[in-house]
Amino acid sequence: MYQIRIKGTKDKYEYEELAKVFLRPEEFNMVTDGETEILIDAGEFGDTESDDTAEKKKIKNMVKQRLFQELSAATGMNPDWGILTGVRPVKLAGELVTKHGEAAARDMLLNEYLLQPKKAVLILETYAYQQAHTGKPPDRSAGVYVGIPFCPTRCLYCSFTSNQKGPEEIARYLKALYREIAFVGRQMIEMGYLAESMYMGGGTPTTLTAEELNGLLTHIRESFDLSALREFTVEAGRPDTIDEDKLKVILKHDIGRISINPQSMKAKTLELIGRAHTPDDTRAAMKLARKMKVPIINMDLIAGLPEETPADFCETLSEIIDYEPANITVHTLAVKRASRLIEQDPDFHYRRAETVREMLADADARLRGAGYVPYYLYRQKHMAGSFENVGWCKPGTESVYNIRIMEEAQTIAALGAGGISKSYCPSENRLERIANVSNYEIYIERLDEMIERKKINLFEY
């Protein structure tokens, strides 16, 4: 990267054009008069070439602190998460508590990582909840994810593997998926691994018909040893894909948890984000699920959706709280690279920061008031205000799968298009990623290759 500084002028267009004759735009940065250059010398904080990784990390954090302070002074902003940019702040809180004790961890989060006190408290209490309720994963246990990459329509903000296809393509996909399920089930039994949790997500698994769902769940039950299973979740996601027959199948297979995700209870918003369901669909799905006594229901909602005000969000939240689902997950809108939204309005999430701050503060207060506690939390890139997603639960109804995914201390076998498996090595406390392709057609074509990769790498520890 070339840093080019030209003093004595504010006009840089022509100089930039000349530089582009030599370099690609991403290969240089040009600063002229009137632009603020922030210059930090990392060497000022210690030996950046040191072989001591702890020392290097310390220096890196000091440079980040300085950069945070400089940018904060320049912009007047004071982001809640301080210098933390990673997606798993609870994992960091856990590492600090284990190493230094809770009081010291809190101090470090506030003074070294520069978190706002409410965020430091939030991750410490989330970690404490996880320790008290789920503890460490059993040895040679795994979480199993099965992906169904189909949805009735594609949401505006979607960056997942979601396809809108007819029965023939779905049948072709399921045939391939059955093979992967049979292989991984057998492999786990042979290697002495037991599934602690099963999670069927996507996409929207309830896009499948009741017969397809029944066939798939039967195949899973026949392929895996589920004797140590703590929970089985099926994301029903889109309320308009739920009907009595599908719920019957889900209950027949002893699935204890489903998600019904309204995202918003405002009709105009649902239309804007391309969900193709109405608030009444959510109401009907909830009514049906209650009537059929589905044990644990999670409901997702998103703060920061297009055109929504804090009052709209508040109304959605009130209605959701009234249903008393065991879990409520409050997401912050993330505008990811693969979404339609980023094409339409790449700056959308920057403008929504203050609105989202208000929405999340409201959610925090009202969910606590209604008896929910935070049990898992993660952050994503490109989130409005760089905030967080929080899973709230009525005590004792947390999802083990969601916690384990964020802890990164258990093997995850992810099956289907877009599934990213993670092989956990306990002696080195390290994860190795083994990714399936996300395009479902290529998944069908190259399944043998992906099975082979799992055979060699997934259960090697």
Ligand code: SF4
């Ligand atoms: S329901 Fe989820 S997976 Fe399906 S299109 Fe919407 S965001 Fe994507």
